[in-house]
Amino acid sequence: GWRSRAAFKFSEIDDRFHLVKRGSRVIDLGAAPGGWVQVCVNRGAASVVGVDLLPIEPIPGSTLIQADFTDPGVDQQLIDLLGGPPDLVLSDMAHNTVGHRQTDHLKIIALIEVASDFAIRTLRPGGHFVTKNFQGGDAGRVLAELRAAFQEVKYVKPAASRKGSSEVYLVALNRK
Numbered sequence: 001g002w003r004s005r006a007a008f009k010f011s012e013i014d015d016r017f018h019l020v021k022r023g024s025r026v027i028d029l030g031a032a033p034g035g036w037v038q039v040c041v042n043r044g045a046a047s048v049v050g051v052d053l054l055p056i057e058p059i060p061g062s063t064l065i066q067a068d069f070t071d072p073g074v075d076q077q078l079i080d081l082l083g084g085p086p087d088l089v090l091s092d093m094a095h096n097t098v099g100h101r102q103t104d105h106l107k108i109i110a111l112i113e114v115a116s117d118f119a120i121r122t123l124r125p126g127g128h129f130v131t132k133n134f135q136g137g138d139a140g141r142v143l144a145e146l147r148a149a150f151q152e153v154k155y156v157k158p159a160a161s162r163k164g165s166s167e168v169y170l171v172a173l174n175r176k
């Protein structure tokens, strides 16, 4: 079975955009407990490298490391483990909210920014990027960068996201 409710959200996104191809090489940021990794492997990805602050039980067909993605050198470590540029970069990274609206908001934006910068720097041309975002989140600078770097950028709210939650995903298609 799937390890997380998040697996259903990513399945929906992938059903719609067909991001995971047979043979795809994928990097998954904030991968624990591993639902998105399971979906990628299940849909024929050739290799999946995932990172999380938390340990992840092994998933055959993937390489999972425990690290803070924002620490220096972790980005290069992921690329080295994958053995080349990714076809698909995914980020479902979210921190534990502290309950202070502005602080939480800034932390969310910071994670979206590091994930987007990484995707733009590393994806092969034609590659895709998915990141968690929040409705009303002012991802203005990131959005402009993504629009410049990809052919298309879409907002998606999966049915599997809780009703009333402000969670949405940004799907950036075809790295130029």
Ligand code: SAM
Binding pocket: 003, 004, 006, 007, 029, 030, 031, 032, 033, 034, 035, 036, 037, 051, 052, 053, 054, 067, 068, 069, 070, 092, 093, 094, 095
């Ligand atoms: N997509 C996952 C799945 O399908 O199972 C669920 C991911 S969960 C919503 C968000 C994860 O982001 C948490 O496990 C958290 O530890 C991780 N995370 C938050 N900040 C991180 C960071 N700086 N580096 C690595 N992982 C991080």
